[in-house]
Amino acid sequence: MTKSRQRVARVTVERLLHTVFGNNVMIGSHVLRQLDCLREVLPSHLRGRQVDDLGCGDGKLTVLLREILQPVSLRGFDVNPALVRRAKSRGIDAQFMDLENCVPVGDLAVVWGVLHHLSDPVRCLARIKANYDSAFIREPIRGTSPAFLELGSPMRRDEFGDMVRRSLPGGHISFYDDCAFVFWDSGNRADPESRAPGRCSFESGGK
Ligand SMILES: C[S@@+](CC[C@H](N)C(=O)[O-])C[C@H]1O[C@@H](n2cnc3c(N)ncnc32)[C@H](O)[C@@H]1O
DSSP states (O other), X not given: OXXXXXXXXXXXXXXXXXXXXXXXXXXXXXXXXXXXHHHHHOOGGGTTSEEEEETOTTSHHHHHHHHHHXXXXXXXXXXXXXXXXXXXXTXXXXXXXXXXXXXXXXXXXXEESOGGGSSOHXXXXXXXXXHOSEEEEEEEBXXXXXXXXXXXXXXXXXXXXXXXXHHSTTOEEEEETTEEEEEEEOSOOOOGGGSOTTOEEXXXXXX
């Protein structure tokens, strides 16, 4: 089977599993530990922002992130319509979006466990850099223990570090447990009034 056919087969199986079971039957203890860690290390300027959860899935984790980030507003985006419906049923303002083609414009992008599901995570990061003032990313790292349970193709620690350094210069990377946390800030916070909410950018160029 060619690589592209393998990917189509993998994505189809993932979407089917997610549609039937949601993203997780329950949030695992390793994820709860990571959320505790986030609570401790989250830079204070990332609290109380306008948050977009990119790849929000069924919204179970979005609800937990909301407690930590205390956003003034929160939207969710996911490619799987069944998961978008589940997220909406949890009270999340969720909508369909394929991050392979399009990234919304906003204030703080949260990307928890999504990049390793994309065919081109570098392109997605370029769009996030162009469209957001700040980002928080959590990715599983290949070769660490609970990460083997992840679907998709997690990167090795060195690969992930290189990609982030190239894509989000100045981003702060820390490795915790089986995952990496990235905090990135453009240093140039746009006036929320001047932003076009929900505008979708197909280009990696400016806001
Ligand atoms: C491991 S799950 C993480 C979901 C959620 N962030 C969480 O931690 O529970 C990966 C999510 O990425 C979504 N996803 C995969 N490819 C995507 C794409 N091209 N555009 C938008 N979402 C995508 C999947 O539908 C799935 O909900």
